[in-house]
Amino acid sequence: MTKYIMALDAGTTSNRAILFNKKGEIKSVAQKEFTQFFPHPGWVEHDATEIWSTQLGVCTEAIAKLGIDSKDIEAIGITNQRETTIIWDKKTGKPVYNAIVWQCRRTADMADKLVEDGYREMIQNKTGLVVDPYFSATKIRWILDHIENGQERAENGELLFGTVDTWLIYNLTRGKVHVTDYTNASRTMLFNIHTLEWDDELLEMLNIPRCILPEVKPSSFVYGNTFPGYFNGEIPIAGIAGDQQAALFGQTCFNPGDAKNTYGTGAFLLMNTGKEAVKSDNGLVTTIAWGLEEGKVSYALEGSIFVAGSAIQWLRDQLRIVDAADDTEYMATKVDDTNGCYVVPAFTGLGAPYWDPYARGTIVGISRGTSKYHIVRATLESLAYLTNDVLTAMAKDSGESLKELKVDGGASANNFLMQFQADMIQTKVERPETLETTALGACYLAGLAVGFYKNLDEIKENRLVDKEFIPEISKEERDKKDRNWQRAMQRAFGWANHFEE
Ligand SMILES: Nc1ncnc2c1ncn2[C@@H]1O[C@H](COP(=O)(O)OP(=O)(O)O)[C@@H](O)[C@H]1O
Numbered sequence: 001m002t003k004y005i006m007a008l009d010a011g012t013t014s015n016r017a018i019l020f021n022k023k024g025e026i027k028s029v030a031q032k033e034f035t036q037f038f039p040h041p042g043w044v045e046h047d048a049t050e051i052w053s054t055q056l057g058v059c060t061e062a063i064a065k066l067g068i069d070s071k072d073i074e075a076i077g078i079t080n081q082r083e084t085t086i087i088w089d090k091k092t093g094k095p096v097y098n099a100i101v102w103q104c105r106r107t108a109d110m111a112d113k114l115v116e117d118g119y120r121e122m123i124q125n126k127t128g129l130v131v132d133p134y135f136s137a138t139k140i141r142w143i144l145d146h147i148e149n150g151q152e153r154a155e156n157g158e159l160l161f162g163t164v165d166t167w168l169i170y171n172l173t174r175g176k177v178h179v180t181d182y183t184n185a186s187r188t189m190l191f192n193i194h195t196l197e198w199d200d201e202l203l204e205m206l207n208i209p210r211c212i213l214p215e216v217k218p219s220s221f222v223y224g225n226t227f228p229g230y231f232n233g234e235i236p237i238a239g240i241a242g243d244q245q246a247a248l249f250g251q252t253c254f255n256p257g258d259a260k261n262t263y264g265t266g267a268f269l270l271m272n273t274g275k276e277a278v279k280s281d282n283g284l285v286t287t288i289a290w291g292l293e294e295g296k297v298s299y300a301l302e303g304s305i306f307v308a309g310s311a312i313q314w315l316r317d318q319l320r321i322v323d324a325a326d327d328t329e330y331m332a333t334k335v336d337d338t339n340g341c342y343v344v345p346a347f348t349g350l351g352a353p354y355w356d357p358y359a360r361g362t363i364v365g366i367s368r369g370t371s372k373y374h375i376v377r378a379t380l381e382s383l384a385y386l387t388n389d390v391l392t393a394m395a396k397d398s399g400e401s402l403k404e405l406k407v408d409g410g411a412s413a414n415n416f417l418m419q420f421q422a423d424m425i426q427t428k429v430e431r432p433e434t435l436e437t438t439a440l441g442a443c444y445l446a447g448l449a450v451g452f453y454k455n456l457d458e459i460k461e462n463r464l465v466d467k468e469f470i471p472e473i474s475k476e477e478r479d480k481k482d483r484n485w486q487r488a489m490q491r492a493f494g495w496a497n498h499f500e501e
């Protein structure tokens with residue numbers, strides 16, 4: 001009888017459930033988008049109840065499509081949009097506020113204040129992170145300050161905090177398990193990535209009560225079983241990883257120096273640095289790649305680019321100059337170049353390596369001859385330029401120059417973008433057959449915990465390459481483009497700071 005692992009991929013715009021067989025082949029998929037709330041410019045929220053209901057719905061659908069039942073599923077692995085902050089009432093299990101999404105900039109001033117108060121170095125030393133509203137800590141503080149008696153209820157043990165993984169497991173187990181893993185904990189700005197514990201000094205810094213935090217476990221571990229009523233029988237939940245770390249694992253970047261870039265809503269470039277937590281001097285963050293056993297972790301350097309595929313959605317939904325994301329490839333190749341036009345898609349500020357929450361989107365170099373094809377091409381190219389900026393910082397921090405960049409995520413299907421990426425980084429870009437590497441990583445982590453996979457070597461055998469992109473332009477040509485890009489970036493920095501309404 002064939003056995004499967006079910007991966008739950010709780011992304012920023014949609015939830016997916018994927019059933020993988022042992023070879024890592026996709027046997028069933030169900031996906032559903034959920035509502036994005038933008039209550040103010042720069043704010044982003046989700047309804048946590050909708051995240052849970054859509055996730056449960058797609059799981060049921062994926063199982064039904066394959067005509068199997070819970071006995072055929074060896075384990076569940078969860079992977080999720082990271083940092084997004086949910087607080088709920090322990091008694092009712094109901095969220096006390098909408099989920100504040102990783103992209104949300106509402107706590108930019110709180111992050112500024114932490115820097116002013118001299119916390120920057122301590123935070124970087126303990127968490128590996130830069131001080132930015134991106135991470136969960138200031139979002140937790142904001143919710144506790146904006147609901148009735150938030151601090152008091154938290155201190156009385158009436159409230160619980162979780163990232164999306166924690167929230168899903170809490171619901172899947174009907175409130176029995178309040179847990180997260182090392183990777184998700186490392187994105188909160190409250191977790192010491194060296195001692196592998198929640199850190200008192202960080203908690204005191206924002207006056208966050210320890211009792212609201214989940215227990216932290218390895219990324220491959222049996223955390224509990226699903227409530228039997230959901231899938232007609234219990235299924236062990238045996239893997240958790242933040243989606244970018246899961247993609248690193250799913251791409252089998254098991255050795256130090258291996259790197260991948262995921263082009264989803266945002267783009268996230270991670271390089272495995274092994275047992276060493278490399279401190280960044282160039283605007284990257286140090287993060288936990290995974291922990292396969294209690295107390296033992298591998299680290300990664302990460303460059304987080306906040307806007308990638310969402311810039312393509314903007315072309316489609318706001319500018320309406322493309323009908324579908326796939327069309328951008330054909331449109332970009334209708335013209336020879338961007339005709340001097342550069343798009344900087346800093347819609348929610350800039351992440352790595354700039355960390356400017358006040359930057360905003362900019363289009364420069366428009367002339368009378370600029371057409372929608374130039375804008376589309378310049379938007380696609382911007383994803384490659386931003387990636388190149390991160391890789392340049394990574395090379396400085398790690399002392400390694402990359403042999404190849406593994407890619408995945410929705411926008412990596414775009415051949416024009418991948419070729420331009422190879423040109424800009426002057427390095428081979430390698431795309432695997434399955435672009436669902438995030439879900440695959442969660443499948444592997446869960447599978448390892450229950451013995452479905454014996455070891456990493458067995459997992460490595462599953463990886464198949466779809467296409468390689470080799471640099472085609474000269475270094476001089478590449479450098480010229482990069483210099484223009486750097487000039488365009490200057491126009492985007494700081495725009496929203498002191499903006500007069
Ligand atoms: N062929 C394409 N070219 C460019 N962008 C694409 C293409 N296909 C999908 N995208 C973009 O990829 C994103 C979806 O990728 P996905 O990995 O599913 O993201 P997420 O997990 O963040 O929801 C969307 O933002 C979409 O605009």
Ligand SMILES: O=P(O)(O)OC[C@H](O)CO
Pocket residue numbers: 010011012013080081082083102242243244264265266304
């Ligand atoms: O949902 P994604 O794939 O855009 O990933 C979001 C990241 O985890 C945010 O840090």
